Amino acid sequence: MTHSFHPVHSPKLQPELHQPWYKCREYPPSPRLESHVASFWTMDFRPVPDQIGHRVIPDGCVDIVVNLLSPASRKAAYVVGLTTQSEVLQFSEARSLFGIRLYSESARSILKTPLSALKGERIYLEDVLSLKGMYCVEEILAAQTIPDILAVAEQHLDRILADSDIAISPLVYQSMQIIYDRKGNLSVTNLANQVHCSERHLRRVFDQEFGLSPKEMLGIVRFQSTLQEFHQGRYSSLADLALKYGYYDESHFTNTFTQYYGMSLKGLIRKR
Structure with a gap:
């Protein structure tokens, strides 16, 4: 698949x-x-x-x-x-x-x-x-x-x-498929509702399986999905790219980018 x-x-x-x-x-x-x-x-x-x-x-x-x-x-x-x-x-x-x-x-x-x-x-x-x-x-x-x-x-x-006799947790698998399909662009509350469990239980399961919270995994997948689109050049402006992936504004987008990439987006654009 x-x-x-x-x-x-x-x-x-x-x-x-x-x-x-x-x-x-x-x-x-x-x-x-x-x-x-x-x-x-x-x-x-x-x-x-x-x-x-x-x-x-x-x-x-x-x-x-x-x-x-x-x-x-x-x-x-x-x-x-x-x-x-x-x-x-x-x-x-x-x-x-x-x-x-x-x-x-x-x-x-x-x-x-x-x-x-x-x-x-x-x-x-x-x-x-x-x-x-x-x-x-x-x-x-x-x-x-x-x-x-x-x-x-x-x-x-x-x-x-x-x-292997280890089965993938249905809750973990379903949650990650939703996260991938939505490119990380949804809230923890929305995710919990879609997999029909409480946010508290979802956080517990993610912590036990991944050592990450659902919010952290959502942030990483959203960052990577944005990075993929940036790499392929499928955007008209950084503001539109930020808006598409649910960032509050361009400033929020650039700060999050720097956090995950370790380099500012403008610095990366200059190098490209």
Whole structure:
């Protein structure tokens, strides 16, 4: 099933990042994994003087990251939990990374643990998936090409999902589908009414599953939906874009953008 939510990341928005020493690419999953995997990605980084760091922004997803330069599978892969603010990573050594970006509502069926246990943390994959995680990482490190890595990752994900006995919470799944369909542009009260539960219960369920409140998840999806439209240039003015996504005014929009992106919208437009 094709997913309606497709988060955008800084390399697509900042042309100055397209340098020989910094390469990022995204790869779509096969149709059978589209409801679980937002994308596969690679990042190759070589330190140079006065370089720009790698900017990570909130996207409502969880990432499994594999260090392709690791000499051994142990400690070579880790899981990055949900984030609510941007971070700029500075590397002093060369990096070659492969990532699997998982949708939050279905990540538990792969990771076997609620995302609340991973919020803002980086946890070694072997501590989450034990031997299954180790086998996957060993094969990824042994792969010779990106297509080979993608094939290994998809094969292991298929196996994990086939063996999974963890059902996605109907309330969580339904809530996230509404959030995606509305592009985050609705209130917590409206969301609770649509899934036929109290706001208090909805907040409790989101906290237990994601470690985020419904309001925080709505804000991230709305930001990412706005970012997608900004990236594609489908707007007549910033004021119209802000109004379309329910921001009170352009000032509210720009302040929220800076909060999540870590850079002002005007600064990003200048770079573009």
